[in-house]
Amino acid sequence: MKVVYFLVAILALTSSLVSASDPSPLQDFCVAAKEKDGVFVNGKFCKDPKLVKPEDFFLHVEPGNTDNPNNAQVTPVSVDQLPGLNTLGISLARIDFAPKGINPPHTHPRATEILLVLEGTLYVGFVTSNQDGNRLFTKVLNKGDVFVFPIGLIHFQLNVGYGNAVAIAALGSQNAGTITIANALFKANPPISPEVLTKAFQVDQKIIDELQKKSWYNTN
Known part of the structure; x- marks a missing residue:
């Protein structure tokens, strides 16, 4: 009986690990279709591969408008903006900060985030779960610095420099939330x-x- 319980526990753990990220694709690509004229896969309909174009994998990203209460703007590049990301399990975002701009405390329930600072100086951090004592990990980042925010944990970025700041966030999901x-x-x-x-x-x-x-x- 102990062996059975052990096997059940292993299966449960394996299932949770498998479901913790986007599923692996079983084909080269599955470009998301706006029309319901394809195969439904993981929240999107797949475009007929014969109709796929290079533009389905391309997007030009403009700087975000920081004239708002947070003095910052996130410009997402997820499957909704770039159909070619469908089923590939990745996305990114450009984050623009005016001086003192903030990307306020938030979480991504479906993805780990890795942040690269392109310009400026950012104070960033995340808070661990209750189980780990709600510990705060922070760092001041400058141009070229990279920081990782584990999946699901509350995190933030604040521009502590005197000028504008720009960062790129890569996310381990086509739709991190x-x-x-x-x-x-x-x-x-x-x-x-x-x-x-x-x-x-x-x-x-x-x-x-x-x-x-x-x-x-x-x-x-």
């Missing part, structure tokens, strides 16, 4: 009950009411 913490908590639709948030944060309801009334900009 983004959950910005403040937006999710205080701008949920419909709103989370103030009683829940008041109890969770151990603050007066007036504070929660004020936070829920604020306009939270979505950088991503």
